[in-house]
Amino acid sequence: MNDPDKMEEIDRRIGFSAMKKAIMEDGAIDRRTKKLLAIASAVAVGCDTCFITNSGYAKDAGISDEEIQEAILVASLIRMGSGLNYTWKTINKE
Numbered sequence: 001m002n003d004p005d006k007m008e009e010i011d012r013r014i015g016f017s018a019m020k021k022a023i024m025e026d027g028a029i030d031r032r033t034k035k036l037l038a039i040a041s042a043v044a045v046g047c048d049t050c051f052i053t054n055s056g057y058a059k060d061a062g063i064s065d066e067e068i069q070e071a072i073l074v075a076s077l078i079r080m081g082s083g084l085n086y087t088w089k090t091i092n093k094e
Helices: 004-014 016-024 031-045 048-060 065-092
Strands: none
Touching: 004 016, 016 031, 031 048, 031 065, 048 065
C-alpha cells in the first residue's frame, strides 16, 4: 500500500503521524536512542521499509554507521535467539 492518497487517508483517520511525533520526542529515553531502537525493531520484525526509513532519520540526526550497525547486530541477536527457540521445541517435541 504505497499509494500516497491512501496513506494520507489512513493517517488522517488514525493519527499515526501525530502519535509517532509524540512518541519519538525526548522523554525518559532521548530521541537519538529512540531512533536506534526504531532501527533495531525494524530489523527484529523484518520490515525493510521501516528499516530504510528509520536508517535515513538516524543518519539525518548524525547517528554514525557504526552505531546503526551495532543496533542491527543487537536486533539480529534477538531475532536469531527467538528462532533458536524452535530448535528447542523440535528437540523436546513440545
